């Protein structure tokens with residue numbers, strides 16, 4: 339019997355899940371009490387659960403299902419590749435067609451001289467690679483003391499030991515004695531929450547200049563790289579002020595610091611261009627990709643290296659590699675995904691049609707009594723929930739209390755939005771249509787109305 343096709347009723351599935359399955363980023367006992375929702379199938383932007391509900395997925399899974407769910411072409415590509423060559427590695431004097439073809443395709447799509455690809459199975463692994471590559475690059479250049487990587491508080495770069503260390507999530511650092519040595523942090527360019535009385539542009543500049551101050555504090559001869567997401571995703575879709583990135587770029591160039599752009603979310607169309615660094619005018623030395631590379635259908639990630647770095651690393655033994663790096667099935671699926679993104683002009687449609695349509699509707703949410711700012715870039719957006727529109731103050735209640743209330747209302751109204759503290763965020767499949775955007779906004783609005791009613795009833799509309 340196929341246990342997956344003939345599954346038992348929802349409560350039994352939940353009981354099995356609670357007994358044996360530990361969920362990431364979850365309080366598992368609390369989840370067991372509530373019972374996780376069981377997602378059983380999906381098509382386009384729509385998920386179906388085991389109770390038959392149709393849920394609009396305004397998060398594209400975890401920011402990854404860029405071409406939408408249910409594309410047979412990707413299933414066919416996987417099946418074909420599994421029959422022909424289900425697995426082989428590229429460690430010891432061998433290669434295979436899907437890996438080399440995908441590497442060439444990524445080199446063609448990536449900007450400037452980002453021409454060399456080192457594969458991984460996801461974004462965290464690729465950032466582990468980046469840490470080692472950046473340090474090895476400087477060691478091979480005769481500057482082994484250049485081993486410090488500067489990152490930002492509230493950045494997300496993954497959950498492996500290096501990924502979580504590079505990230506600036508204090509809750510993650512608290513588990514497992516992180517960060518590892520050699521990582522330094524500066525503040526994030528989050529004007530809404532931290533900008534005080536400054537203008538967004540002055541604040542953006544000031545936050546960028548923290549990088550220069552940190553480089554001087556550590557010693558320029560000790561800094562290997564700066565890593566950042568073009569637009570912070572998991573931190574709450576924080577779109578930096580325009581002055582921010584040009585100043586960061588200037589500082590990296592001045593001190594010859596490698597710039598690592600973590601494009602795991604921003605890559606493959608999310609911001610309206612192939613890569614976030616094109617939207618934001620960044621010239622990185624390394625980019626991290628994953629998620630949208632395969633639209634999440636199979637796990638794959640990669641580091642894409644500029645010629646400057648690749649030339650140095652090609653001349654030494656690379657003592658690093660993952661069993662599933664460049665997995666043939668993952669590469670075949672990714673190639674098919676990129677073909678669809680290109681041939682169906684999905685990114686152009688985002689840029690010219692659907693993102694501008696969504697932007698108008700999303701920004702109008704700022705008029706809701708529970709919402710302060712509503713920001714969006716391409717197909718990633720956030721709204722700040724707050725008790726007082728005039729002051730940008732946060733709630734007196736513990737951070738995240740109101741966000742959770744709103745997220746639960748979304749869940750009940752069959753729309754997946756995520757809460758980050760008291761921000762609500764979206765990142766829908768890039769294939770979402772204007773009609774589906776109307777549904778997304780309608781469900782988001784009802785959820786905000788219901789959350790507002792509850793927040794008021796609970797006496798939480800109070801600034802802290």
Ligand code: PMP
Pocket residue numbers: 400459460461462463465494495496497501567571572600601602603628629639
């Ligand atoms: N970097 C960024 C910017 C991410 O958003 C994520 C995942 N959300 C990662 C790295 C980690 O990727 P993965 O979960 O595939 O390891």
